[in-house]
Amino acid sequence: MTSACKVDRALVLHLLGCTGASLGSGLDERLDAAVERCERIAQPKSAWRLFKTRASRDCIEVVGTSPALAGSRACEQLAGSRGVALLACTLGDAFDREQGDAAQLAVLDQLMLDAAASSLVQVLARSCRAEIARAATTRGLFAGAFLEPGCSGIPLDVQPGLLRALDAQRVLGVSCTAYGNMVPSKSLTAIVGLFDEEHADNSGCENCSFSTYCELKKRGVSCTQ
Amino acid sequence: MYPVTEHTIEVAASRQLRVKDECLARVLAGEEFLLFDGAMGTMLQRSSSLKAGELPELLCLTEPDAVTAVHRAYVEAGSMAVTTNTFGANARKLGGKARVQDIFDAAIGCARQSGARYVAADIGPLGALLEPMGTLSFSDAYDLFAEQVRAADTAGADLIIIETMTDLLEAKAAVLAAKENSALPVFATMTFEESGKSFLGAAPDAVARTLEALSVDALGINCSLGPTTLRPILQQMLEVTSCPVIVQANAGLPQVVGGVTTYPVGPEEYCAAVSQMIKDGAGIVGGCCGTSPDHIRGLARLIAGDKPRKRSHRRLTSLTSARECVELDGNGFAVVGERINPTGRPDLKDALLDEEYDDIVDEALSQVQAGAALLDVNASLPELDEPEVLAELVKQIQEVCSVPLQIDSDNPAALEAAVRSYNGKPLINSVNGTKESLEAILPLARHYGCAVIGLTLDERGVPSTARERLEIARKIVEAASAYGIPREDVIIDCVVTSAATDQHAVSEILQAVFLVKRELGVKTALGISNISFGLPARKLVNATFLSAALACGLDLPIVDPQDARCKEVLDTWRVFNAQDAGAHVFVGAHAAGGDSHTALAPCDEPAEAPSSPAPSRETAGTSRLHALVVEGNKHPVADEVAALLEFVDAMEVVNGHLIPALDEVGELFESGRYFLPQLIASAEAAKEGFEAVRSAVGSLEHMRGPIVLATVRGDIHDIGKNIVAMLLENYGYRIIDLGRDVDPQAVVDAVNASDAKLVGLSALMTTTMESMKLTIDEIRSQCPQGVKVMVGGAVLNEEYAQMVGADYYAKDAMESARIASEVCG
Structure with a gap:
């Protein structure tokens, strides 16, 4: 699936650690240029599929796929789910190549482009979550929180299995390194639980295993935003 | 040997x-x-x-x-x-x-x-x-x-x-x-x-x-798109290859929604589209995702009793990266940037010895921006492991630079190491007419699919006449052909020698270019700047010879594309040979500017000094330069530094203007009135100022450091580390930036080799923080005791810094500058 989506400028400013809606003369123009550049080069793509789940004591098995979501946090988040949607989305490699060429960009322009891309991939993910919610509704189910591996207490090591289940290397050109870095870098994967009833979103920072240390949280920023 | x-x-x-x-x-x-x-x-x-x-x-x-x-x-x-x-x-x-x-x-x-x-x-x-x-x-x-x-x-x-x-x-x-x-x-x-x-x-x-x-x-092509969309891609391939071409398309784009994968193109529509591609020249067909035996049955009916279309295409000299092709067609020429060569370049030599490739990559990009269509890449230094360094250099340049490369070495092992993992079809520079060279280089070119430059010299050296050069060129072309290298993949360099040592050779070289093209029908290259060795006004000599060589039909001038005189000659020749259709580029570049050399002519009246624009944020007690840095307005900074240097010395510009401005920016950042973008914009402006000082007075001594910076192994996010590097450089520290995804041992080696007192490590991912701990452990066990480590990154904090054994936690770039000041003075 390919989406035409726009950078969320407010989120970009948030990611840059800025308050307010403006950076002031000169910098606003550079930010506008970064946003335009990001939207021009990004090739947004996403894929998601619905799977049934089967819960055991310390493991949620995603039926019909080889990966299983082990670990207490994953089990807590998905307890009581009837199924899950597995999702991957990416801005494609054109963006990484542009960042590769970023040696010709000033550091600030690199930073702004990076923030714009981070915003855009979140916008893309939001749009997928809305589609998943609609698909869940047609099945009489409710979509739960958006759980990203590496955030929300979901370990990064589920990433390879999740990508395999979506055939993401072939469909989206997305893979991940041994350390869990997504390639292309502006990509994300997520798990959305599907429940019989509306489900409380407990994916926030307070439930994150890294909550004690996280500097983002101290600054009022969440990695899930 | x-x-x-x-x-x-x-x-x-x-x-x-x-x-x-x-x-x-x-x-x-x-x-x-x-x-x-x-x-x-x-x-x-x-x-x-x-x-x-x-x-x-x-x-x-x-x-x-x-x-x-x-x-x-x-x-x-x-x-x-x-x-x-x-x-x-x-x-x-x-x-x-x-x-x-x-x-x-x-x-x-x-x-x-x-x-x-x-x-x-x-x-x-x-x-x-x-x-x-x-x-x-x-x-x-x-x-x-x-x-x-x-x-x-x-x-x-x-x-x-x-x-x-x-x-x-x-x-x-x-x-x-x-x-x-x-x-x-x-x-x-x-x-x-x-x-x-x-x-x-x-x-x-x-x-x-x-x-x-x-x-x-x-x-050929398979998968990805449906057959209709693939046709223009196939046509591009058919135009440039004589190989049989394969098409195995998808039955349309897969749509993965709600758990069901479907492909929209049925057998009839698929075969109709493939029949067009068969008419274009595809000879091997089949299907990919979503196609079925019904699709194949349709294709079998389509080709039954028929033969593939006979194809022909013009065989042109071409070089490629993965992303770009340079094709030499007709009278057009392609400029080869010559500057990535350590000969006579101590800065480049030091960079290669230190394995610091950033400046070299910048040099590559600058040449491309100045008009180079190809880049010559040379890493020949006796003290280097040339195969390893040349291969790494090529990889580093290809990462950011999309033009094809000319791999320059006379060492077959170095050439092989570089062309083996080169992404595309490179140009080898060079083989020559000696038996030893032909037998060593041509098999490499053939095996790795390279074009090759042939130098017209042999066991007797460089011949003095055009005819003798032509005969060596003929020998090289024939030898290449015997190895299966087509004529269009051989480019002859008639070897430029200095006009200062042999004035008569100049006309022989030019004539040889003409003869080689006319009698052998191959393309030609010349290293232009060799002509001016030993003469004053080298740029003038180079530009004049370049113009003459282009008149003889030179195809690949190997020059400094940033040299203004050469650029003018090249711009003008693109008008003469119709490469610049309608002279649009030339007119755009020169219509308003007049002749750039008129300034060299004597004049009676002193030129009027350009007036400076009014300062926009100057405040009492601070200079305009100070204000520009605080504002993050980098463009006027170089001119402002030049103006200041007429009255004060370089260190006064640095210590009296740039550093105080940066300090003020730091305070604004600390107090929450400036955010990261403003901090970086100011750092960029200050950097312009430091560069302007350096270019005016020569190298500016780094007073402090060095500091080793790296993003740890497994992590590929380096923007934060780059910001720290820029800020610390502005504060006068020498930065050894090891890049991203850096092995712990590489950090240890850099610290020991540079005698650095401070190391900065960055990690963005939670999964790579283990690498951070491992790197610090290695520093503790292999480096002198006084070495301090600061760490930073989005998900780090003071407690984690202590847990991994770091000495300091740098919550932001300004903090890193304070830590550097404490450790390095």
Whole structure:
């Protein structure tokens, strides 16, 4: 699936650690240029599929796929789910190549482009979550929180299995390194639980295993935003 | 003596293709159609117990009948060749679940049982991206592919088909593995996106030229898009290759929604679209994802009793990266940037010795911006391990620079190391007319699919006359032809010698260029700047000779593209030879500017000094330069520094203006009135100021440091580290920036080699923080006790810094400057 989506400028400013809606003369123009550049080069793509789940004591098995979501946090988040949607989305490699060429960009322009891309991939993910919610509704189910591996207490090591289940290397050109870095870098994967009833979103920072240390949280920023 | 090369040139040079029968030989000659099969994975999902995410290749062992049934359905539909169920059967993807050899044995057994005439051993992508985009090295990729090729050959395949590649470099690793480990015919196809490029940006013409140069037996397109969308991509390939061309399209774009994968293009529509491509010249057809035996049955009817269209194309000299082709056609010339060469460049020499490639990459980009279509890359220094350094340098430049490269060395081992993992079709600079050089270099060029520059010198040295140069050129062209290198891939350099030592040679060189083009019909190159050695006003001499050489038909001037005089000559010649159609570029560049050399003419009246714009934020007690830095307004900074330097010395500009401005910015940041963007904008402005001071007074002594910076192993996020590097440089520290994904030992080595007192480590990912701890542990055990470590990164904090054993936690770039001041003074 390919989406035409726009950078969320407010989120970009948030990611840059800025308050307010403006950076002031000169910098606003550079930010506008970064946003335009990001939207021009990004090739947004996403894929998601619905799977049934089967819960055991310390493991949620995603039926019909080889990966299983082990670990207490994953089990807590998905307890009581009837199924899950597995999702991957990416801005494609054109963006990484542009960042590769970023040696010709000033550091600030690199930073702004990076923030714009981070915003855009979140916008893309939001749009997928809305589609998943609609698909869940047609099945009489409710979509739960958006759980990203590496955030929300979901370990990064589920990433390879999740990508395999979506055939993401072939469909989206997305893979991940041994350390869990997504390639292309502006990509994300997520798990959305599907429940019989509306489900409380407990994916926030307070439930994150890294909550004690996280500097983002101290600054009022969440990695899930 | 030339060093002995490591790889398997001898094997490849004597490679006798093992073609199963006469019919396949006619297919490879473009005289017969070959019909492949359609999708395997989507068929297996219907007919076996295959689950999403499982490896379909394992079914060759567990459900061989299901696999054979798919093959048989295609054979009954008319497929001459079936593709084994081994798309992902590499050791990395199998992950120990089965042996590669066992899968290929079983898969080829299944295919044979179907009664197919030809069994094509399928090799797909490895499922991990190669460096620099990913983390898999070229040699590791090669090893994985080689294991598959050997398994396929042992199991009795009739040909190797490498397919669904998105990365031309990965395709090259697979093709080399196939050529060096088997005598079977090699087919290679890549997938392309709606943009007309592969997912990793490879252009169809660059793909076709590179694969043909690597001597694949057929090349083309598979997967990705539907057949209609693939046609323009196919046409681009057909235009530049004489190889048989393959098309195996998807039945449209897969739509994965709500758990169901569908493909919209049915057999009738598919065959109608492929028939157009057959008319264009495709000779090998089949299907990919979503196609079925019905699609193949339609194709069989389409080609029954017919022969592929006879094709012809103009054979032009071409060089490629993965993303760009440079084609030498007619009178047009292409500029080769000469500046990446350590000879006479102490700065470049130091950078190569220190393995600090950033400045060299900047130099590459600057040359491209100045108009270079190709870049010469040379790393010849006696104190360097040239093969290793040249290969790394090429990799670093290709990461950011899309123009094709000219690999410059007379060391065959260095050339081989660099061209083996080069992404595209490079130009080797150079071979010469000596027997030793011809025998060492030409097999390399042939094996790795390179064009080659031939220098007109031999055992007797550089000849004095044009005719003698021509004869050596003829010998090189003929020798290349004997190795199978086509004439268009040989470019002759008639060897420029200094006008100061032999004035008569100049006209002989120019005449030789003319003769070589007229009598041998090959393209020519000249290293222009050699002409001016020993003379004053070298740029004037170079530009004059360049103009004369272009008049003689020079195709590849090797020059400094940033030299203004050369650029003017080149701009003007692009008008003369109609490369600049309508002279639009020339008029745009020169209409308003007049003649840039009039300033050199004597004048009676002193020129009026340009007036400075009014300062926009000047405040009492601070200078305009100070205000510009605080504002982050970098463009006027260089002029302002130049103006200040007329009245004060360099250190006063630094200590009296730039540093106080940065301090004020730091305070604004600390107090929350400035955010990161403003901080960086100011740092950029200050950097302009430091650069302007340096260029005015020569090197500005680094007073402090050095400081080693790195993003730790496994982490590829480096923007934060780059911000710290820039800020610390502004504060006068010498920064040794090791980049991203840095091995702990590399950090230790850099600290010990530089005697650094401070190391900065960055990690963005929670998963890479273990690497941070490991790096710090290695520093503690291998470096002197006084070395301090500061750490930073989005998910780090003071407690974690202590936990991993760091001395300091830098919560932001300003904090890193304070820490640096405490440790280094």
